[in-house]
Amino acid sequence: MSKRLIIVILFFGALVSGQQGPYYQQFAKYAMDIDxxxxNFTYNGKQTITYTNNSPDELKVVYFHLYWNAFKPGSMMDQRTQNLGKNGDSRLQKGGVSTLASIPKSEEGAQNIHWIRQNGKNLKFEIQETIMKVTLDTPVKPNSTSTFTMEWDAVIPMQIRRAGRNNREGIDMTMTQWYPKLAEYDYDGWATFDYIGREFHAPFADFDINIKIDRDYVIGAGGTLLNPNEVKGYSPNASVKAGPDNKVTWRWNAKNMLDFAWAADRDYTVETFTVLDGPKIFYVYQKSDKTKFWEESKPYVEKFFQLMNSSLGRYTYPSYSFVQGGDGGMEYGMVTMMLGEARTLEDLVGLxxxxGGHSWNQQIMAYNESVRPWMDEGFTSYYDSRIMHQLFPPEKPEPNPFLGSLNNYRNFVKRGIEEPAVWLGDHHENGTAYSFATYVKGELFLVQLGYIxxxxxxxxxxxxxxNQWKLKHPTDRDFMHVAQKVSGMDLKWFQHYWINTTKTIDYAVKEVKHDGNTTTVTLENKGGIPMPVDFSVLTKDNKVVNYQIPLNMTHTWKSKDIYGSFTTLNYWPWTQKEYTFTIPYSKAQISALGIDFSQRLADVNxxxxxIEIK
Incomplete structure (x- = not known):
């Protein structure tokens, strides 16, 4: 064997065996003092960050997110909103015109960095819109720790998207993505996506936060309040003693989370209850006739946590807060910022x-949402549909909780504006296409896997x-590894078609021939995505007889399903457009027959x- 050939083999062997590299995870500890x-809707901040580099790489720079820099005229978020017009995010524009462009100067978002130091030495930094690049004095070597200190001041922006002052329900301050936040570093490099309005990503971290604010404010946050007896709202025995500046300090703690979010208002009420075998729940909201459904929602929320614990896995953290604040709803570590007013109880509980379901996906699993928003939003929507179906059963009994999502998907496909789910979250050209690619196709990804x-x-x-990947930032590759190992099936083809393309599933019953005591059926694949096929016969005496036609690419067939026992027929090669088989039923015995009686298959037609047999 030639030396050149040996080198080529070793090179490609390294690519195959080390595609993702060894697993590691960065970690940080934040200690903040906020005044x-x-x-004037401003604050001053100081923080010390202890950063541990668990990667095999030497880091010569670090990056921070400065999300609030997006909330001003001329920002990249403003430019993107103007470019997309009516195809963009409706929450960032009115009549196709960006509302960011009209933010008054006094209400522009800003995070002004005074200085940053590494182990006491001043560092050079460069602000690039919502990203701050910091050149290190001393590289952070693998498996070592470095300490950063910094001071900054911030202007709380007009609330247009998630964070800001004076939201439409009258909440004074919604403080989300509000501090200079370390970017994640992993095998793919630094996660330094500009903030255009969609998703976030960060390393896991511990937080010790001191927030000094006027004594008449109540704070709702994702964390553990360490001094409830010294602040307003959390204890009937509280003794609120303000300093000369009429301020008190709230002390918060949170462990192993992606971020720390909070909101503050003078009219908040705090209510608590504990989920059996689950977390302590905090409701922080303005109690009024407009928020009357909050009280009624408590047993539903308790049931929700119990269902998630049993169906996916136990909630990791000691508490969870639902805080009135924000535009619509947005998840953060141990907290949801949400609108408090709702038309119905079901609307509020649905939100x-x-x-709350994001706590398992966005927070505990902690996918990189900027790269794979379909995993977070889609997997959350899957459990959302399942659990809401249990909490609010339809008047007409229906075993399939995903019919609404399937029908919405079918109607959307007809519009011809679908975009692949694999696209980066902020890079979709149509806001509706983003929503379907991320929420709906992400949900139906799991629905189709259940069918397969x-x-x-x-x-x-x-x-x-x-169980394998909680608190570890898994990717879709990690999910597929588990899915294939547990099922014994090859499923790579399905992920490719469903996530990377906009091809569709479309099967049909092409022909039915009766011959004495048997019936011969020909099926046709008219679509671009091959699938296994569940086929059923409804007999005249109202019995359902099920058949499974495997797809050859899975190589292993499903052995059972909750929708009834079945007989497995010969596999259908994916290259073959038609498939013919014979069943031992005469025309007189059959009332109807067809594909997918369970109505799970995302067939667009x-x-x-x-076919009804008459």
Missing amino acids: VDAA MVHE MGEDTLNSVMKEFY PADNF
């Missing part, structure tokens, strides 16, 4: 279930994935899947 000027492998197997996949 809020509530009257709590969805945003069986619901019980999918449940085992999800639990195993959660289900009308040709069924």
